[in-house]
Amino acid sequence: MHGPASPGWLLVALCAATGAYCLLRMRSTVEEQRRAAGGEALMGFGMAVMAVPAAVAVPPRAVWVTYAVVFGGAAVRALWEARRGAHHLHHLIGACAMVYMAAAMAASHGHHTHGGVSLLTGTLLLYFTVYVLWSGVRLVPAVAVAAAGVVPGPGWGDRPELARACRLSMAIAMLAMLLTL
Template structure:
């Protein structure tokens, strides 16, 4: 991504940590946690890779079409899943945003200047800013137990919500840097 290196590395760390926790959620005994955790892990790690400061590492040209294909596939999967749950609509928008950013990064020579379409970037910024506000409000209060007993790390709904909030904040930061 464009911009200073220090915030870029913080964004990489945040997204990678979020992706790692989402991998842990894939081992959950709660089916809904497992179902969404894989896509969220992909988003976390993909965002971490995209956030690596361009001053430190300029990826080879083939990386951006690969990102476009991977997140395009994730968008198609989310589109298919929207039939059963509107939660996947957010995954669809997120994957679409990743495709958009990969296309913009591929089109910007040397990956040092933003060349996104201002209207698309603005709409995505509004969506994710609204999502962050809503996700933050949903954090209060959340019960740490399911069915009255203690739960494992992969089954904690408040941690899953924090991960989604973190990825939403990271998406806003990445779109602003675009």
């Protein structure tokens, strides 16, 4: 993505750490946790790679097209899974945002243009801003319960407050990436 190198590397680290934790969540005993964690791990690692500062490496157009195809597949899977619950709609929007950013990068061939914010970019920025605020509010009670010593589940993969924190950090990262688009 375009933008300064230092924040870009911080974004890479945040997304990679989130993806790694989501891989740990795939070991959960709760099937729905495992199912959601796989898509979130893909999103975290995909965002980490996409966030590598353009000053370091500008991938060829074929890489961005591959990204669009991979996240297009993730969007189709999220659409299929959405019939089970609303959370998968968030995965669908995230995957579509990744397709959109990959397509924009493929079209720009790595050159940043200052043509203003498109309607789609603005809509995605609004969605992820609302999601960040909503997730942050939902996280506060979960952290308070965990601080009180009530931890739901024995393992790292079954900690809903950590899963929410990961989703929140990925949404913040998505906002940062959309802003640099």
